[in-house]
Amino acid sequence: MKADVASAARSPLDVLREAYASPEGVEGRLRVSEFLTSIPAIGATKSSRIMHELQISTSKRLGGLGRLQRRRLREFVADWVAAHGGTGDRLVVLAGPTAVGKGTVASYIRRHYPDVQLSVSATTRAPRPGEVEGESYFFVDDAEFDRMIAAGELLEWATVHNAFRYGTPRAAVERAIAAGNSVLLEIDIQGARSVRRAMPDATLVFLLPPSWEELVRRLVGRGTESPGEQQRRLETAKIELAAVDEFDHQVVNHDVADAAQKVVDLMRPRKGRR
Numbered sequence: 001m002k003a004d005v006a007s008a009a010r011s012p013l014d015v016l017r018e019a020y021a022s023p024e025g026v027e028g029r030l031r032v033s034e035f036l037t038s039i040p041a042i043g044a045t046k047s048s049r050i051m052h053e054l055q056i057s058t059s060k061r062l063g064g065l066g067r068l069q070r071r072r073l074r075e076f077v078a079d080w081v082a083a084h085g086g087t088g089d090r091l092v093v094l095a096g097p098t099a100v101g102k103g104t105v106a107s108y109i110r111r112h113y114p115d116v117q118l119s120v121s122a123t124t125r126a127p128r129p130g131e132v133e134g135e136s137y138f139f140v141d142d143a144e145f146d147r148m149i150a151a152g153e154l155l156e157w158a159t160v161h162n163a164f165r166y167g168t169p170r171a172a173v174e175r176a177i178a179a180g181n182s183v184l185l186e187i188d189i190q191g192a193r194s195v196r197r198a199m200p201d202a203t204l205v206f207l208l209p210p211s212w213e214e215l216v217r218r219l220v221g222r223g224t225e226s227p228g229e230q231q232r233r234l235e236t237a238k239i240e241l242a243a244v245d246e247f248d249h250q251v252v253n254h255d256v257a258d259a260a261q262k263v264v265d266l267m268r269p270r271k272g273r274r
């Protein structure tokens with residue numbers, strides 16, 4: 001039983017993901033103790049101590065864990081993998097509700113961490129003053145976007161806010177990963193879900209507002225949408241906030257520099273950081 005999980009070259013995080021997605025599947029039925037001891041360097045004693053610390057009883061199976069236990073175990077395993085030779089997460093997706101500050105955090109990263117590669121999306125919306133083709137976005141018309149979809153050139157795409165289409169060009173992402181570099185994608189929540197399906201190793205980060213009131217303040221304060229459009233986006237935001245548990249990490253955007261640092265940290269080698 002143990003060998004089934006351990007022998008594959010899969011990361012323990014992939015096993016957890018599958019277990020959480022299908023509690024009745026092979027991974028879901030695996031006992032937490034068996035799962036832990038399948039990780040190199042975790043033996044029976046360490047496994048019991050870890051379960052005690054995570055407040056998970058010895059008989060539990062992965063698929064039978066509650067929400068908090070799932071999160072605790074996932075965070076523990078992510079830290080463990082990182083501390084034991086992790087290379088930094090290769091593909092990191094930053095998503096979150098409207099006006100939480102995704103664009104602000106991404107441009108902070110672009111300015112302050114020039115070594116972090118940010119994916120440049122294709123979009124059918126028109127450039128705004130000051131936006132540069134190939135830096136802010138690749139601005140394309142509907143026909144070209146259709147062609148990119150048909151040719152399989154997009155890793156994911158979505159119609160965002162019922163308006164324009166946005167998509168992540170596949171080639172640049174694949175090139176970066178093949179060269180051993182990390183890439184950051186700042187995309188919407190539908191896009192994050194598609195990336196997870198296309199590339200299960202991706203790390204999904206959910207950017208949260210400090211509070212609902214602050215999210216409303218940011219959206220209204222930005223002043224780029226009409227009151228009606230603001231209302232519509234807030235309705236969507238409520239639904240999107242409920243998706244937070246699908247993500248690997250949550251970062252609260254209190255302070256832009258601090259949130260950016262947390263995202264970038266995930267992309268760095270973490271050996272021995274614990």
Ligand SMILES: Nc1nc2c(ncn2[C@@H]2O[C@H](COP(=O)(O)OP(=O)(O)O)[C@@H](O)[C@H]2O)c(=O)[nH]1
Nearest residue numbers: 103121122157158160166167168186187188191
């Ligand atoms: N799915 C997906 N969403 C994207 C992509 N690029 C940008 N977005 C999202 O599209 C939304 C609109 O972005 P933008 O045009 O910059 O407008 P703003 O966020 O309203 O200033 C944001 O929520 C972005 O996260 C992409 O390649 N794929």
Ligand SMILES: Nc1ncnc2c1ncn2[C@@H]1O[C@H](COP(=O)(O)OP(=O)(O)O)[C@@H](O)[C@H]1O
Nearest residue numbers: 098099100101102103104218222253254255256
């Ligand atoms: N940490 C923060 N504190 C205060 N205001 C912020 C913070 N992050 C972003 N903002 C502001 O919130 C508004 C929405 O940010 P933006 O980056 O456009 O959001 P998104 O890209 O998620 O839609 C902008 O006016 C931005 O200046």
